Amino acid sequence: MTGVLVTGGTGKTGSALVDLLRGNGVRVRVASRNPSADDPDAVRFDWDDPATHPAALRGMDRVFLVPPINAVDPMPLVGPFLAEAQRLGVRRVVLLGSAIVLPNAPGALELAERVRARPGWVVLRASGFMQNFLRPHPLGERIRRHGEIRTAAGAGRLGWIDARDIAAAASALLIDPDVDAGDQRDYLLTGPKALGYGDAAAIITARTGPPIRVLHIGADELAGTYRAAGMPGEFADALAAVEDGIKAGREDLVSTAVLDLTGRPPRPFAEFVQDHATEWANHGLPEC
C-alpha cells in the first residue's frame, strides 16, 4: 500500500493539498485531532499523543509534514515521528517550514536540517500566508472587528503567499515519489511580490470598502495582542519579534519556486483578496 499521509490535513494548506492529490488519483490519509466521520481516509493524529503516530504512518510512503502549531521547539515531538517514518521506509517527506526563523527557536532550524539531510526529503520555507489577513488569525480578527492592522514592521515588506500555492507546490513534489527533486532539498516559497502591511491594507480597502487603518506599535505591544488572542506567551513573543526583522528588510524576498515546481505563477495578493472579498465586508462594524 502506498499513499500520502497529510498531517494538518484539515488545515488551510493540508485541505487544499488533499484536494489536489485526490484530483490526481493519489491515495491520501487525512490526519488531524478531529477526523471527519464522513471521510473514510481520515485518521486521528495528535502530536501530543505519540501513540497515534505509527498507525498514521503505516502503509504510507510519502508524508506532508505540518509540525505542531504554535510550538517554539517542535523537535521533541517531531523527532521520534521522523525516526519512525525513516524506519518504515517513507520515501518523501515534504516539510511545511517557514521562511521566517523565529528568534531563539533553534528547534525549527534543527527540524529543517533533519529533513534536508535525508535523500528525497525536502523543506518548503513558506513566506507569510495571505490567509493571515482572514479570521481566525489574530491579524484577520483585528481587521474584521476593528478595521485595523497593528504592526511593528513599519514599511518592511514580505513576499506573502497564498496557502493554495503552497499546497500546489507540495503536490508537485508528492504526486510521484520518484519525481526527481534533484539536489534541491529546500524551496523558498513566496507570492509574486513583496508587500508591506500598508500595501496590503490598501489592496483590501480598494476591494472591500471602509479604509483599514495601519497602526504602528512596538514588538512588545504586538506580543500582548497575540497573547490576548490566545497564543502561548513564548510563541507570541517570538512571533512579534519577527516584525523587527521585517522592518529591517530581512524578509523582503520573492522566489520563482512556485512557478518552477507547478508551471503556474503564484497568485497575486489582489487575486487572493478578490476570492475572499465577502469575508472582510463591513469590517470594523459590529456583527449582527
Ligand SMILES: NC(=O)c1ccc[n+]([C@@H]2O[C@H](COP(=O)([O-])OP(=O)(O)OC[C@H]3O[C@@H](n4cnc5c(N)ncnc54)[C@H](OP(=O)(O)O)[C@@H]3O)[C@@H](O)[C@H]2O)c1
Ligand atoms: N501563517 C503563516 O504565515 C505561516 C508561514 C510559514 C509557515 N507556517 C506554518 O504553517 C503551519 C500551519 O499550516 P496551516 O495554516 O495550513 O494550518 P491551519 O489552517 O492552522 O490548520 C492546522 C492543522 O493542524 C491540525 N492540528 C492542530 N494541532 C494539532 C495537533 N496537536 N496534532 C495534530 N494536528 C494538529 C489541525 O487540525 P485539528 O485542529 O483537527 O487537529 C489542522 O488540520 C504551521 O506549522 C506554521 O508554522 C505558517
